[in-house]
Amino acid sequence: MNINISARTSRLNGDITITGSKSETNRLLLLQALYPQLTIANISNSDDALVMQKGLKSSASEIDIHHAGTAMRFLTAYFATQPGRNIRLTGSRRMTERPIGILVEALRELGADISYENEEGYPPLLIQGKRLQGNKVTIPADVSSQYISALLLIAPSLPEGLMLELKGKITSVPYIKMTLSLLDRIGVPYEFKGNLIRVQPKTTVEKQTLVVESDWSSASYFYSIAALSESASISLSSYRKDSLQGDSVLSEIYRHFGVETSFKGDGLHLSRSADAAVTDYMELDLSNAPDIAQTIAVTCFGLGIGCRLTGLHTLKIKETDRLEALKAELSKFGAQIEVTDKELMLQPSGNIQNGVSVATYNDHRMAMAFAPLALKVPLSIQDAGVVSKSYPDFWNDLEVLGFTVEKI
Structure with a gap:
C-alpha cells in the first residue's frame, strides 16, 4: 500500500x-514463557510482538520471525534453553543478512547446541534445546543491546544464574537497564557494577500482573x-x-x-x-x-x-x-x-x-x-x-x- x-x-x-512498548512487551513475553504465573497487560499490538507471541507458543519445528530482529535474538536464547526442542529459526531475506554470531557464540559458551544452516554467523539457525550448565560469558560491550538482553532474560532460568562481562564501552545502556529492571520487578536479584552483570538463579516467581508502558x-x-x-x-x-x-x-x-x-x-x-x-x-x-x-x-x-x-x-x-x-x-x-x-x-x-x-x-x-x-x-x-x-x-x-x- x-x-x-x-x-x-x-x-x-x-x-x-x-499501545504498549514493543521493547518491554517482548522482554516480558520471554519472561512469561519461563515463568507462566506472570500476566501481562497493555501488550503491544505490533507485528514484532505478535511474532514473538506466536513463536513462543508454537510447537512447530520451524519458526519464521519475518523481519522481527528482537524476536530472532530473544527466541534464539529461549529455545537454546528448552530441552527436547529442535528448532529451525529463520526470517526474511534481510534477516538472513543480519549478524547473530556474537549471541550464538555466547550461548555456545554456556553449553548451547546451535549451528548455522547456511552462512556462518547468520540465520537460519538450527537449535537443539538443552539444559545449559554454564554460568559465565564475555561479549563485546558495544554490540546490539538485544544480544545482551537475550542473555540476561534467560539468566535466572540457568542453574547457577549468569555472570556476564561486557568488554569495552557499553552502548544502549538504557535498554540493558530496562531488562534488569523487569527482572527486578519479578523478584530476580542482580548486580550491575562497572562492566560486570551478575544475575542470580530463580526457579519460581510470585503470581503477578505486569503493565507495559x-x-x-x-x-x-x-x-x-x-x-x-x-x-x-x-x-x-x-x-x-x-x-x-x-x-x-x-x-x-x-x-x-x-x-x-x-x-x-x-x-x-x-x-x-x-x-x-x-x-x-x-x-x-x-x-x-x-x-x-x-x-x-x-x-x-x-x-x-x-x-x-x-x-x-x-x-x-x-x-x-x-x-x-x-x-x-x-x-x-x-x-x-x-x-x-x-x-x-x-x-x-x-x-x-x-x-x-x-x-x-x-x-x-x-x-x-x-x-x-x-x-x-x-x-x-x-x-x-x-x-x-x-x-x-x-x-x-x-x-x-x-x-x-x-x-x-
Whole structure:
C-alpha cells in the first residue's frame, strides 16, 4: 500500500492512545514463557510482538520471525534453553543478512547446541534445546543491546544464574537497564557494577500482573509533528515520567525544537506555541537511543537546521542500513547530508522539495519518521503498511490530528 499524505492544518490538537512498548512487551513475553504465573497487560499490538507471541507458543519445528530482529535474538536464547526442542529459526531475506554470531557464540559458551544452516554467523539457525550448565560469558560491550538482553532474560532460568562481562564501552545502556529492571520487578536479584552483570538463579516467581508502558519510540513521531507544526497540543497515553525506556530522552531533546512535555496521570502532553524558540544547530550522541535518530534527522531538516548525530553504529544492521536509507531519502527532498558507518551530518537548508515519494526499505521507522514532513509539503510514502511492525494504528492516528492520508 502506497499513500499520499498532507496536512489540513498546521495547528494540531488531539488525544492519542499508543499501545504498549514493543521493547518491554517482548522482554516480558520471554519472561512469561519461563515463568507462566506472570500476566501481562497493555501488550503491544505490533507485528514484532505478535511474532514473538506466536513463536513462543508454537510447537512447530520451524519458526519464521519475518523481519522481527528482537524476536530472532530473544527466541534464539529461549529455545537454546528448552530441552527436547529442535528448532529451525529463520526470517526474511534481510534477516538472513543480519549478524547473530556474537549471541550464538555466547550461548555456545554456556553449553548451547546451535549451528548455522547456511552462512556462518547468520540465520537460519538450527537449535537443539538443552539444559545449559554454564554460568559465565564475555561479549563485546558495544554490540546490539538485544544480544545482551537475550542473555540476561534467560539468566535466572540457568542453574547457577549468569555472570556476564561486557568488554569495552557499553552502548544502549538504557535498554540493558530496562531488562534488569523487569527482572527486578519479578523478584530476580542482580548486580550491575562497572562492566560486570551478575544475575542470580530463580526457579519460581510470585503470581503477578505486569503493565507495559506505551512505546516511547512511537511517541517520537508526535514529538516531530509538534516540532514541525505552527502550534500543537497533543496528549499521549500511557506514559511514565520515570520510564525505563531509553527513548524517553525525547522530552529533553525536543525542548530544543520548541516542544514542551508535561506529565499528568498516566499520560504525557506535548505543546508548542507559535512563537516557540528553536535551536539553530543540534549535536547529539544517540548511542543510548539510536531508534530515534531517523525522527530527529527529519525534524532537523524540516526545521531547516543542521545537526550532527553520533553513536549510530547499530543502525547499519537494522531492518535496512538506516544511515544510507536516510541519506538517500532526505536527499530527494533537497537535503545536504553525509553519513559514515556511525554518524550523520546534515547541513542547514531552507528549501524542501515538493511531492517526493519516500522509499521505506521494509523499515517501519522510515515510513513514520518522514510522515511529519507532510506539515511542510505534500509527500508520498511507499509500502506504508510497513508501520504494522511496531505501530499498526499510525496512519489512523495521524488522521485524528488533522492529516489527510489517501491510498494510491
